[in-house]
Amino acid sequence: MKNLLIIPIIIFFTSCQEVGDNKPMVSDSDEKQPIIIVNKNRHLNIAEFWIDKIEQPDKIVMNEKEIEHFNDNVAYKQKRLNYFRDIPTTYSSSWIKEKILKGFNGIKLSASYFEDGYKIPKSFYKDIKKDMNLDSLYKKEIKTRYALTVNYTDQKIIPTELSLLKKKSQIHFDRNQNSALDIATPLAIIHSSKDGLWYYGIGPTSSGWVRAKDIAFGDKDEIFKYLDSKNFVITTANKTPLMIQEKYHDYMRMGVRLPFLMTVDNMTMVMIPTRNKEGRLILTNATLKTENVHKGYLPYTQRNILTQAFKFLHLPYGWGGMYGEQDCSKFLQEVYATTGIQLPRNSSSQSEVGDNKIDLDGLAKKSKHHKVKSFALAGASILHLKGHIVLYLGEYKDEPYIIHTVWGSSSKHFALGRTAVTSLNFNNYLNKIDRITNITIE
Numbered sequence: 001m002k003n004l005l006i007i008p009i010i011i012f013f014t015s016c017q018e019v020g021d022n023k024p025m026v027s028d029s030d031e032k033q034p035i036i037i038v039n040k041n042r043h044l045n046i047a048e049f050w051i052d053k054i055e056q057p058d059k060i061v062m063n064e065k066e067i068e069h070f071n072d073n074v075a076y077k078q079k080r081l082n083y084f085r086d087i088p089t090t091y092s093s094s095w096i097k098e099k100i101l102k103g104f105n106g107i108k109l110s111a112s113y114f115e116d117g118y119k120i121p122k123s124f125y126k127d128i129k130k131d132m133n134l135d136s137l138y139k140k141e142i143k144t145r146y147a148l149t150v151n152y153t154d155q156k157i158i159p160t161e162l163s164l165l166k167k168k169s170q171i172h173f174d175r176n177q178n179s180a181l182d183i184a185t186p187l188a189i190i191h192s193s194k195d196g197l198w199y200y201g202i203g204p205t206s207s208g209w210v211r212a213k214d215i216a217f218g219d220k221d222e223i224f225k226y227l228d229s230k231n232f233v234i235t236t237a238n239k240t241p242l243m244i245q246e247k248y249h250d251y252m253r254m255g256v257r258l259p260f261l262m263t264v265d266n267m268t269m270v271m272i273p274t275r276n277k278e279g280r281l282i283l284t285n286a287t288l289k290t291e292n293v294h295k296g297y298l299p300y301t302q303r304n305i306l307t308q309a310f311k312f313l314h315l316p317y318g319w320g321g322m323y324g325e326q327d328c329s330k331f332l333q334e335v336y337a338t339t340g341i342q343l344p345r346n347s348s349s350q351s352e353v354g355d356n357k358i359d360l361d362g363l364a365k366k367s368k369h370h371k372v373k374s375f376a377l378a379g380a381s382i383l384h385l386k387g388h389i390v391l392y393l394g395e396y397k398d399e400p401y402i403i404h405t406v407w408g409s410s411s412k413h414f415a416l417g418r419t420a421v422t423s424l425n426f427n428n429y430l431n432k433i434d435r436i437t438n439i440t441i442e
Contacts, residue, residue: 024039025037026412047310051307061302067339074344082202087146107158107164107175110175147189147218150216155203156178159197172417179203185203186204186223186227189201233268233293233296234293234296236311237254239252240288242287253324261285266289267290297338328404332382350384380440381438388404400424400430
C-alpha cells in the first residue's frame with residue numbers, strides 16, 4: 001500500500017523536473033516573430049514552485065527597525081529618497097531654474113518626433129520654454145507649497161501631454177514620461193507654468209511637472225499627519241479599484257499606503273485626498289475590497305516578495321508608468337513597498353541601495369553565474385544590467401531564473417513587453433549583468 005502512495009508522487013516530481021527548456025518558444029524562421037510562450041515548463045510561472053526551493057521562506061529578512069534603517073540609508077547617506085518631513089520651507093530660485101532647465105535641455109536633445117511621426121519643430125520647444133515661466137523666478141528664495149496627488153497622474157519632464165519620441169517607431173517610449181504617481185503621493189510644489197495648468201513638484205523618488213487638476217494643496221502638518229497615520233493599510237493587488245459612495249473613483253497600483261478607518265464585511269474604508277474647486281485638500285472616505293489590502297506592512301520574507309511579484313505575471317510593460325502600468329524599476333518599487341521598503345525610482349539607483357552588493361563588471365559569464373548562485377537570495381536580491389533591473393528567483397537545472405517587467409526585443413523576436421519569468425540567459429542577460437544587490441542590511 002505504501003508503494004502505491006509513493007509511485008504517483010515520484011512520477012509527478014520527475015515529470016515536473018524534466019519538462020523544461022530555458023528558451024522562449026520561437027521558430028527557426030528568419031523573420032522576427034512574437035514570443036507567445038516564454039517557458040515550456042508551466043511550473044516556472046508559479047510562485048510556489050520557487051518558494052519550495054527556499055530553505056526558510058518565512059524567515060524575516062529585515063524587521064521593521066532594520067527596514068527603517070535601510071530606508072534612512074537610502075535617504076540620507078545615498079540621497080536617493082526624499083522624506084516629506086524633511087522638505088525645506090524654501091528653495092533657491094537658481095536651483096529650481098537649473099533643475100527645470102536640465103530636464104528641458106535633455107529632452108530637447110533626445111526627442112525629435114511627435115507620436116504621429118511628424119518632426120518636432122524648434123518653435124515647439126521655444127513655446128514650451130516660455131510656458132515654463134522661468135522669468136517669474138526672480139526672487140532669491142521660493143516658498144514651498146505642499147500637496148498630495150488626488151488620483152493617478154503622469155509626471156512629465158516638460159509641461160505638455162504630448163508624447164515626444166526619440167524615433168518615429170518608438171510610440172511606447174514617450175521620452176517626456178518621467179514617472180507616474182499614485183493617489184496620495186506627497187509633493188513639494190516649487191513652481192507653476194505660465195498658464196497655471198501645470199505644477200513642478202518634488203516627490204519621494206522623482207521630480208517633474210504634474211497637472212494642476214491632479215493635486216490638492218494643504219498645510220505641511222496636515223499632510224504629514226495624514227501620511228504618518230499609524231493605523232494604515234497597504235494595497236497588495238496589482239490594481240486596486242477605489243470607490244467613493246459606491247462609485248468608481250480610480251485605481252491604485254501595488255504598495256500604496258492609506259489611513260485605515262474600518263472594515264465592514266468584504267470592504268475596507270480608508271481616507272483619501274480629494275480637492276475642492278479652489279484646489280485645496282479635502283480628506284474623504286473611500287472603500288476598497290479587503291482582499292486587495294493588508295493591515296500594516298507585510299513581513300519582509302522571501303515568500304511574501306515572490307508572492308507579490310507573481311501578481312504582475314503577464315501584465316503589460318509601461319515605460320515610466322505609461323498606460324497606468326509599470327516598467328522594470330517600478331515593478332520592483334511596488335513589490336518591495338508592500339513590506340515598507342522604499343526603493344529609488346530608476347534601475348541604476350536601485351542597484352546602488354544598501355551596503356550588501358557585489359560588482360560583476362568585467363567578470364566572465366561563468367564567474368558571474370557562480371557569483372549569482374553563491375551570493376544572490378531568491379526574492380531578496382535584484383540584478384542590474386545597463387538600462388534594466390530584475391528580481392532573482394533561484395536556480396533550476398543549474399540555470400538562474402528571474403522575474404522582471406521587460407520590453408525585451410531582439411533581432412530574432414519582437415518585444416516581450418510584459419512581466420515574465422525567464423532564464424537569466426534571456427537576451428544574454430547573464431553576460432550583461434554588472435551588479436547583484438541584496439535588499440538586506442547585512
